[in-house]
Amino acid sequence: MSIRVYIVDDHPLVRQGLTQIISGQEDLEVCGEAEDSSGAMRGIESSNPDVVIVDISLQGNNGLELIKNLKAIHEKLPILVFSMHDESIYAQRALRAGAKAYVMKKESSDKIVDAIRKILKGEIYVSPRVADQVLHQIVNGPTNSSTSPVDRLTDRELEVVQLIGRGLSTREIAESLHLSVKTIESHRAHVKEKLNLRNATELVQFSVQWVDQQDN
Template sequence: MAKASSKSPAQKSAVQPSAAVPDKRRVLIVDDHPIFRNGIIQLINHEADLEVCGEICSAAQALGAVDQLKPDIVTLDISIQGTNGIELMKSIRAVHPQLPALMISMHDESIYAERALRAGARGYVMKAASSDKVIEAIRRVLSGGLYLSEAIGGRLLDTFLTGRPSEPGTSAVEQLSDRELEIFRAVGEGRGTREIARTLFLSVKTVETHRAHIKEKLHLKTAPELVRAAVEWVNREANL
């Protein structure tokens, strides 16, 4: 992942906001992939009614940038430096409950879209979506609406109307809490318990407790089984 230096574009944008342009809605981008950031900046700045007011690559910078730049909307990825987009979304929501937010991520929407909405996001769009869809999602969220793909929107509506999951055979991974899923992903990425604890600012005992709950929910008996299942899940998601 890209690391922000003292002279990185991400930090410069937070300290030196661009001059306001009348009638343009300001977008703050939080994403630790430089290539994607550059691409979406060009995409947004090409629109007559939108402009990027800042780009941030880490969770540590995000809340300060929101305070300083006062964007009209913030876009976040699931994977960012320092935490994950779901937890960052919760933090932003707690301090700025009225700020619209849109998740733009490569990660499986069937796993993360509903979690993002519960955390406070107003929409979820995959990075693989067309440029038109991304802009449509930004504008819809800015206008006070929700944005989801037709597949996920239909699934959530069915769940709401029937009171039961619309896909009885969905992955057991969906049963994991947000924190458990974060730890499950970290295990699949090859990180050990102590590293996970240090990164997430948790105690080793807390991480071990979460691992035990994950094994129970996924019907896994041993630590090697947990690691194997997590690696397979991470690899499968990467190939979606």
């Protein structure tokens, strides 16, 4: 019996590429796909996959929120994050949310297959760089010199920074995340406090620069 894989990514070409990689394995098959969190929740419930591949950037709730929601319902479902976002910032967040693997999109296709097989055996799959990062923090504890400023932010606060950096207004962010304007304003205030930003202008400047760094 084939191992059933469900794909969640907002780019059709990425879903197509993953499908080709997975279908090239005799014992793996794609049982469904979705472009956003709400579609994924419905599709995963009906298709009952053995493993799920999730991107961080999704419309509506992002991949981290989707992982948390999935794990609340399907505690033992193995989840692999496949993303363009810097693993040094997002890998540990993904693991804390409940994912078992983090693979960057720049990696070769065989890494995806290796990661799927590893997490199905109950193991964790991350790059040597992330493994070293985690071990360093266990041994030495987090240090200000080795961490990014955004490490102080919660997953939701980081998501708000991303959306600010992409030019969305407070109301647009609230609509995108299905939250109230007041809640988004509270997140903005917490971000400014944690990052020592004096006003809304500095918050926007920081957010735009940070998003540019992630995209390049």
